[in-house]
Amino acid sequence: MLNASFAAPAALHPQDRVAVIAPASSFDRASFEAGLAVIGARYAVEYGAGIFQRHRYLAGDDARRLTELTAALADPGIRAVFCARGGYGATRLLARLRSQAVPTPAKPLVGFSDITAVHLWLQSRGVMSIHGPVLTQLARLPGSTAARLFALLESGSPAPQLGGTATYCDGVAEGPLLGGNLSVFTRLLGTPFMPELAGAVLLLEDQGERPYRLDRMWTHLQLAGVFERISGLVLGSFTGCEEQDAPYSSADVLRELAAATGLPCAAGFPWGHGEVNEPVALGARVRLDAGNRTLTFLEPAVKS
Numbered sequence: 001m002l003n004a005s006f007a008a009p010a011a012l013h014p015q016d017r018v019a020v021i022a023p024a025s026s027f028d029r030a031s032f033e034a035g036l037a038v039i040g041a042r043y044a045v046e047y048g049a050g051i052f053q054r055h056r057y058l059a060g061d062d063a064r065r066l067t068e069l070t071a072a073l074a075d076p077g078i079r080a081v082f083c084a085r086g087g088y089g090a091t092r093l094l095a096r097l098r099s100q101a102v103p104t105p106a107k108p109l110v111g112f113s114d115i116t117a118v119h120l121w122l123q124s125r126g127v128m129s130i131h132g133p134v135l136t137q138l139a140r141l142p143g144s145t146a147a148r149l150f151a152l153l154e155s156g157s158p159a160p161q162l163g164g165t166a167t168y169c170d171g172v173a174e175g176p177l178l179g180g181n182l183s184v185f186t187r188l189l190g191t192p193f194m195p196e197l198a199g200a201v202l203l204l205e206d207q208g209e210r211p212y213r214l215d216r217m218w219t220h221l222q223l224a225g226v227f228e229r230i231s232g233l234v235l236g237s238f239t240g241c242e243e244q245d246a247p248y249s250s251a252d253v254l255r256e257l258a259a260a261t262g263l264p265c266a267a268g269f270p271w272g273h274g275e276v277n278e279p280v281a282l283g284a285r286v287r288l289d290a291g292n293r294t295l296t297f298l299e300p301a302v303k304s
Contacts (some may be wrong), residue, residue, distance in 0.1 A: 173232025174202025
């Protein structure tokens with residue numbers, strides 16, 4: 001079992017300074033402004049003019065995005081960092097982050113999808129982070145999601161339990177919650193940016209990957225020995241992952257693959273690219289009861 005614990009960042013307070021960054025793809029300005037209004041009603045939000053730059057499919061070149069990320073993490077007055085969008089591009093920054101330590105004191109970084117790459121870098125350095133909505137997604141999610149996010153960032157108590165919709169393999173597992181987007185996670189196997197997985201409960205979600213691609217990535221995890229090291233699996237939404245006119249679904253494929261691991265696994269948890277994306281603390285210890293389809297948080301995301 002994994003004995004190492006992850007460092008929890010300090011708790012936020014209303015009107016604290018927070019930064020918004022774009023370490024991956026460029027984004028739609030209207031949805032960005034809508035998400036900005038949500039967090040701006042709670043915190044004092046800052047971002048640089050360079051955030052709106054575009055370089056092909058990226059939010060500016062690698063140097064701009066890297067400088068923005070590292071500056072936000074290093075600024076002692078910034079209490080949390082929110083990502084504007086996922087998409088693609090965060091993995092391009094990792095080689096230059098390899099020799100860099102995470103600035104202290106640690107602060108929460110919030111995002112998902114392609115931001116998984118940054119989450120894994122932080123966790124490989126022993127720091128918790130928040131798998132949660134990016135700004136361009138936040139305003140179209142239920143108001144309760146923003147409320148949970150703010151509570152996660154401000155409370156020294158573990159977050160409320162979350163429930164799934166299906167049991168793929170019965171059993172109970174306990175360990176640090178790690179993972180994120182399946183596609184990005186598999187790309188970092190075998191690199192220095194993958195945290196220690198022994199005893200972890202692995203969170204996975206994805207979008208736009210047809211069932212055979214999900215199978216291929218899952219098989220990559222198997223061949224890399226991931227399922228021999230982790231203690232359980234919690235699956236979120238897999239949106240846009242269906243094969244047209246196929247007599248099977250992506251859920252059918254994932255259920256069969258999960259059952260073959262023999263690990264406790266529950267699916268249908270409310271995170272991912274769909275209509276819900278509840279924030280959770282990556283690195284915090286959790287207890288999965290796959291039979292009851294519950295994920296209980298045993299540690300807070302921040303320290304008071």
